[in-house]
Amino acid sequence: MPTGRAMRLPTGPRRDEVRMARRRRRGRRQQFEQSVSLALGGRRVAEPVPLRPAWVLGGLGVAALLGLALWVALSPRFYVTGVQVVGANHISEAAVFAASGLAHLHILWVNAEEAEARLLAQLPSVERAEVSCHLPAACTIEVVERVPILTWDIGERLLWVDAAGGAFPADHPLEGRWLIGGPLPTDERGLVDREVLLGLAELTRLGVRPGRVVYRPGRGLVLDDPAGWRVILGQGAGMERRLQVYAAVRAHLLARGIHPRFVDVRFPEAPYYSEVNEW
Missing domain, CATH: 3.40.50 (Rossmann fold)
Incomplete structure (x- = not known):
């Protein structure tokens, strides 16, 4: 009756080669298992991109700027509804304001030189005119009247x-x-x-x-x-x-x-x- 023989593991260099082969097979199996978890219906699903703090802050900044721009453009605080007139003795402030063309104009669209030219053209009694404006919508008109x-x-x-x-x-x-x-x-x-x-x-x-x-x-x-x-x-x-x-x-x-x-x-x-x- 034949007797069984115990298998003898290779020794020396041969044994090291066997261990290396097992490690390679184990690594391929792990890679396969990881790749299977990222597939749905035969299509690869992209991994989610992590949000970076700089991107978040940049987006918030852009939104804030847009909101500020809309507020400046639409708020009645930035539209000229009156002016301070200096130097007018014979003509009324209302007449100076009307001649300037600044009424209901947005402060960002005010052109001081054009307003000064309109004043001189429409008010013959004015010898010189100077217009200055600043935010939110404050304007001063200084005139020198003819004597x-x-x-x-x-x-x-x-x-x-x-x-x-x-x-x-x-x-x-x-x-x-x-x-x-x-x-x-x-x-x-x-x-x-x-x-x-x-x-x-x-x-x-x-x-x-x-x-x-x-x-x-x-x-x-x-x-x-x-x-x-x-x-x-x-x-x-x-x-x-x-x-x-x-x-x-x-x-x-x-x-x-x-x-x-x-x-x-x-x-x-x-x-x-x-x-x-x-x-």
């Missing part, structure tokens, strides 16, 4: 006139200044005729008390004499000579009891008067 030297009554309304000839609406006559009645003579730039202003300036310098004067096209400045007639002085330089001639003519008329309807001294070398004609 009026006389009032012009064109019938339906009053105008103030400055030394440069600029005319702008007024609500009352200037006290102690010339009040001119009649059509407004202007040049191609829309300024009051310089010859008229020069004539008035000379009369003031010569001591003629400012008061009401009539301007008549073609004849110039016309004053009323207390004796009851009109004095046509014309315009431009030479008022001193005209007044001298008029004084002589007036003395002649009073001495002879003559009461003309007017005396014309526009041309001092040839003065004349009329007892019949209106002009």
